[in-house]
Amino acid sequence: MTTTTFDLTAYLSDRRRQADEALTHALPELGPDDPGKLKEGMQYALLQGGKRMRPMITIAACEAAGGSVAAALPASCALEMIHAYSLVHDDLPAMDNDLERRGRPTVHVAFGHAHAILIGDALLTRAFEVLGRGVSSIPGERIAAAMTYLAHHAGIHGMVGGQALDIEHGQNILSLELLERVHALKTGALYAAAGAMGALCGGASESQVRDLEAWGLKFGIAFQHADDILDDDQQTLRTEALARVDGLVSECDGLAEQFGERAQPLRALAKWVKDRAHAAHAGVKAD
């Protein structure tokens, strides 16, 4: 098995174009009497930039399981909506009180505080509708299972739980173990959902769904460690974190092996995270 001939940049560029296209159609058409500012805010939060990492993983997992890009698009849109809503709510004055994101005013600055709460709620809710209305060729029980995975990993046992844990512990996250628990919930959970949902939409077996869920979780934690190293956060834990990235990426590769050549994108993505972490660590040490 080789990843050297695989062009990750071209792959991501193509899949990202398809995910972006699907996202522009994922918000509802409104009549003249409908709440226009709410929809405008949902578009503002969802459609301006972002790396679309969660859709990429969803698509790559679906393809690893033998499914098409098209089969993964509703789940990809749903995940990006959950991610977008979480940013809207996290930016609120009562949370991080951020005024800018990606060089533009945050949603509550642009649309007001009350609307920002509703825009987040509407995006979160719309995610499940988009997934439910998704692809008619996918059996109902796979759609229901994908929705349940999404709810599980986005809620108290996943992303929202991680956000709450972060608030409850504040600045007292001093061990790599607790840091990784927060990363697993805040970041890893949605990637775990991406792996599981992509697998379900691609026709994977139950054990394959669980393996791609685990792949996503490990990838997400490694990704967040790499980000920490890059952002110069958690300085005392930096070398420990780099070793964890290596370990997690190696576990990802073990889980992806069963999918053979079809898992080339997943392997290349995992390698990219590892390279990123090492480059950041080397850069930091060189300062």
Place this chain on the structure above:
Amino acid sequence: MTTTTFDLTAYLSDRRRQADEALTHALPELGPDDPGKLKEGMQYALLQGGKRMRPMITIAACEAAGGSVAAALPASCALEMIHAYSLVHDDLPAMDNDLERRGRPTVHVAFGHAHAILIGDALLTRAFEVLGRGVSSIPGERIAAAMTYLAHHAGIHGMVGGQALDIEHGQNILSLELLERVHALKTGALYAAAGAMGALCGGASESQVRDLEAWGLKFGIAFQHADDILDDDQQTLRTEALARVDGLVSECDGLAEQFGERAQPLRALAKWVKDRAHAAHAGVKAD
């Protein structure tokens, strides 16, 4: 067909007991390292009182379609969670800024503003998980359809849209038409979801699902009109609203007719709303 021998009070008391019992088990078990305050806040918002009207309609619709109470319980819990989250977010300082609800401090007063946002998000998300993990005897495509109805009616085309419309129009709701549009979205939509979801879980045909969805919408609007009359709101529209309640309840009865004796609870509930509106109107006039 007669409703005179049907004991609505006994029916509601029994079904409410079953819905309350299901709700106490609908929140996840947590380990010692999990975000305890988040779960505590979810319990606080969900388990202390409330009329459980949406679960009652879900159960009654399921029974009208020939299903059991047990088949309707996950959908009932999901709807009550959506209702509970909407109250938590509506009470926030940026929205209605309410400090008390049902004689107790609101969630943001008791748990802090940041946690209140997350408690609402977690309840909203958990609703879909509870529904997805629900009853194994219900086919996956019915569960997926129920989740999609829930998302549709809870989101921009339903409850959240109504909330936004209410904010966007503010005090300028002067026609019964616009008032009813806000009622249909803010209140009616979740009752429409209750009718459709109950029907789906009860094994109803596609046209029966649509009819019970319509029943729920009309019931919800009538219920809200009755509440307005009771609360002495919208004084100028009061007599017009009373006539609408009569019309809506009569349409409800027409939709319920096909279900025969099994629709006794639905008929009794519709009659109860009509009686309530008339009593309130008479009381108001007598002042």
